Amino acid sequence: GANVQWGGRFADGPSAIMREINASIGFDKVMWRQDIAGSLAHAAMLKKVGIISEEDEAAIRKGLSEIGAEIEAGTFVFDEALEDIHMNIEARLSERIGEAGKRLHTARSRNDQVATDFRLWTRDAIDDIAKQVRTLMRSLAERALEYADTAIPGFTHLQTAQPVTFGHHLLAYVEMLSRDLGRLMDARKRLNECPLGSAALAGTSFPIDRDMTAQTLGFDRPTSNSLDAVSDRDFALEYLSVLSIMAMHLSRFAEEIVIWCSAPFSFIRLSDAFTTGSSIMPQKRNPDAAELARAKVGRVLGCMVGLLTVMKGLPLAYAKDMQEDKVPVFEATEAMALTLAACDGMVRDLQANTEQMRRYAGSGFSTATDLADWLVRVLKVPFRTAHHVTGRLVAMAEAKGVDLPDLSLEDMQSVEPGITPDIYSVLTVEASIASRTSKGGTAGTNVKREAEAWLARLKKN
Ligand code: ARG
Numbered sequence: 001g002a003n004v005q006w007g008g009r010f011a012d013g014p015s016a017i018m019r020e021i022n023a024s025i026g027f028d029k030v031m032w033r034q035d036i037a038g039s040l041a042h043a044a045m046l047k048k049v050g051i052i053s054e055e056d057e058a059a060i061r062k063g064l065s066e067i068g069a070e071i072e073a074g075t076f077v078f079d080e081a082l083e084d085i086h087m088n089i090e091a092r093l094s095e096r097i098g099e100a101g102k103r104l105h106t107a108r109s110r111n112d113q114v115a116t117d118f119r120l121w122t123r124d125a126i127d128d129i130a131k132q133v134r135t136l137m138r139s140l141a142e143r144a145l146e147y148a149d150t151a152i153p154g155f156t157h158l159q160t161a162q163p164v165t166f167g168h169h170l171l172a173y174v175e176m177l178s179r180d181l182g183r184l185m186d187a188r189k190r191l192n193e194c195p196l197g198s199a200a201l202a203g204t205s206f207p208i209d210r211d212m213t214a215q216t217l218g219f220d221r222p223t224s225n226s227l228d229a230v231s232d233r234d235f236a237l238e239y240l241s242v243l244s245i246m247a248m249h250l251s252r253f254a255e256e257i258v259i260w261c262s263a264p265f266s267f268i269r270l271s272d273a274f275t276t277g278s279s280i281m282p283q284k285r286n287p288d289a290a291e292l293a294r295a296k297v298g299r300v301l302g303c304m305v306g307l308l309t310v311m312k313g314l315p316l317a318y319a320k321d322m323q324e325d326k327v328p329v330f331e332a333t334e335a336m337a338l339t340l341a342a343c344d345g346m347v348r349d350l351q352a353n354t355e356q357m358r359r360y361a362g363s364g365f366s367t368a369t370d371l372a373d374w375l376v377r378v379l380k381v382p383f384r385t386a387h388h389v390t391g392r393l394v395a396m397a398e399a400k401g402v403d404l405p406d407l408s409l410e411d412m413q414s415v416e417p418g419i420t421p422d423i424y425s426v427l428t429v430e431a432s433i434a435s436r437t438s439k440g441g442t443a444g445t446n447v448k449r450e451a452e453a454w455l456a457r458l459k460k461n
Helices: 016-022 025-048 054-073 084-096 101-102 110-146 166-191 210-218 226-231 234-262 288-311 320-349 356-361 368-379 383-400 410-416 423-428 429-435 444-459
Strands: 149-154 159-165
Touching: 016 226, 025 054, 025 084, 025 110, 025 210, 025 320, 054 084, 054 101, 084 101, 084 110, 110 166, 110 226, 110 320, 110 444, 149 166, 149 356, 149 429, 159 166, 159 356, 159 429, 166 234, 166 444, 234 288, 234 320, 288 320, 368 383, 368 423, 368 429, 383 410, 423 429, 429 444
Parallel strands: none
Antiparallel strands: 149 159
16 A cells, blocks of 8 residues: 555555665664654654644653663564654654654654764764774773883884884874774764754754754754755764774784784784684684784775765755665674774783794894994994995895894994994894884883873773
């Protein structure tokens, strides 16, 4: 038969295919809490301005709270013929309370309703993700404090560059995540305007109080343009782009974990809890969680590109295309939540092989820059010249199969006669690291101070 919501205009009902392609209830039912919250705010406002009676509003409130209980209990029957969460709840409300339920949709359209619900859902997701980001930042800072003085090789081009501390390396990710957090909060601020009351696209002739509904739902203010309000999905795109950057950061981190726990590196050992075995090779400890965390950026970015492509070229105002906005946001949120949790678990559990880290921190002539700096500082040699002299010393050490500190004073002086035994004091990994006290440098004292500052900051929220 014809649709109960708009059957007045139709003689026939939709085909099964029409129904299937049209329905979003399969995925948008997760917004039921937001939908009920939006309807409660709307009903309270309709009562306040005198559009519905106190009795009707009371019945709506009671009915919606009972529907919420039904959904929570799993007894609510979702009907695909009713398309989406909005019509499922509204139809059930009318079924329960009759006429009063049918008055709820006064001065409202599903267009402003869905825009409101989806903003509310995304705002909750932002808050949940932000909480997880802070948790991961805290775990990283805790481990950074623990390893504030632990030497590891610092790389550029994945070639040994200069020694750094493991704590410094971990804190680099805290910095990235703090920017992600800032972007999340920025997105939240821009998202936080209430579309409710924009109605289908043009606003409404009813004397509604949009400030009231906006305030009830925790928005900063109502949106200013009804056409924009029902067709804007920037908030979802901005959220997805923030998640994409965040997923990229975690992908880089995950890649480092994969490298660090490979046998030739053996810098860290992941816990059994975050490792899998092989069905054929008994010795294997595979970092699957890290690999999946590394891969999730593909999924999250796919969601972001998918929605951007859906929105591209849509004329104002609402078009059904926009129903395709939810799955990417839900999917990316789930992927991100899992990735953050997995990264947090790995960080908490990982054991650093500090001896191995220290050994390789000193390999590959990692203190060559310290040698060149000594020539500049003590012999007042111009840096370019010092670079050249050091390059010759490195070539000599390489030819002899030894490290820089193992070259004799004679060998050194054969290249630069001014060199004194004092030079050996700067060639150790420890001296190199301890000397990097410039702001933001890797010296253990810096790292300890930074890690403590982060932990103090993260305690507050
Ligand atoms: N399920 C729809 C969506 O997610 C709700 C809005 C329907 N509006 C409309 N004009 N058909 O977009």
